[in-house]
Amino acid sequence: MLDTHYLTDADQSESNVRFCHGDSSRGFSPCTYGNVDPWIWLGNLESEMQSEERDIVTLLIENHVEADHLKALLDDVGLSDMMYIHELNSEWPTLIELIDMDKRLVVFWEQSGDSEHPYFHDFLTFGWTTNYADDSTSSMDCNPLRGDASQPVYHMNNWLKNQAGLSDPTRSAEANDVDFMVERAEECIQDHGKRPTFIAVDWWEDGDVVEAARLVNLIEVA
Template identity: 25%
Template sequence: ATPMGAALVDIRDYLDANPGEFLVVIVQDQTSPEDTIREFEVADLAQRAYAHPPGEPWPTLGELLDDGKQLLVLAEHDAGGADWYQPAFDVLQETALTATQADFACTPGRGDAANPLFLLNHWLPRRPALPSDALEVNAADVLLERARRCAADRGDVPNIVAVDFYDAGDLFTSVDALNGLPGEDEAP
């Protein structure tokens, strides 16, 4: 595994090179909130993290980027200690983690259905994950169809699409199509 500090430096370098990009980081709870906050501060990322005021409408990505915010940092369970380090499932709703290729259902997982951000978990539960599985399930005809079906079922378009092996299959083409943007290759 990559140490958190090294991963955050990679994220900082990526954001420096790509000022028009916004990342969502969901931290699993193997570190304390205090250690997580310290690592983000040491990596010089804390000032780029968006702190969402409770009860306020969410800004657009353009507004966030104009304000110098390139990160949403969420904790899977234990957050706190900084206004930008928030509990993930206070703002996210997600699909269940147990989908199989046979069903790829849109069954709710964690988070309240009224939460403003919708995370589509899209992978097969086999561990270790296999690139060959990702090529199949990340294909546009599978991924985009599921994203659109879940959007119709849930009444919300997924804001975040989580996959194994982002570079296998058609993730970016599918997300562009979901967002109504033309991709390099038109998704079905």
């Protein structure tokens, strides 16, 4: 997941797009606290995808910049030609089909669809999510929270919050425990008849979320 903002609220130009997390409710850009150059970050991603021709990448973008500026950024780093465009309610291609089409980048964003930018898929129209930022692992469930629960694509959110409402790094190993994540995915499969498309975590270095995802992908779905 990536958050796009302008470096300053006063200069909302294409060259001022940055990656940072937060909002402007305090009267200034959250990028004031720190930010990442998106051209460098996405340029590194493009290089990795060119060197690994069977890699498929999905981005979920919490976008706070003009859609044209986001598209121009992807143009600049050479990723636009890889972006897949999905028609709502049609069957999603397999991973092999995406590789064969050389459309190995799927982009969702957290805002309404834009007919001028069909490669940015509204993730609440094309999918749905479970609850997020739970108080405890025991309170996590597989009930749809946001989005269209009739869609096959869904996000199993899997992180805990602290008393301030922020993601809790002190309990990340508990949330990211392999056995817990696999058991929870099995519960979601039983409830919905399909495995989670995405497992959304925080502090991914804690626990072993890669191993958990591998095991979830091995679960047979009737």
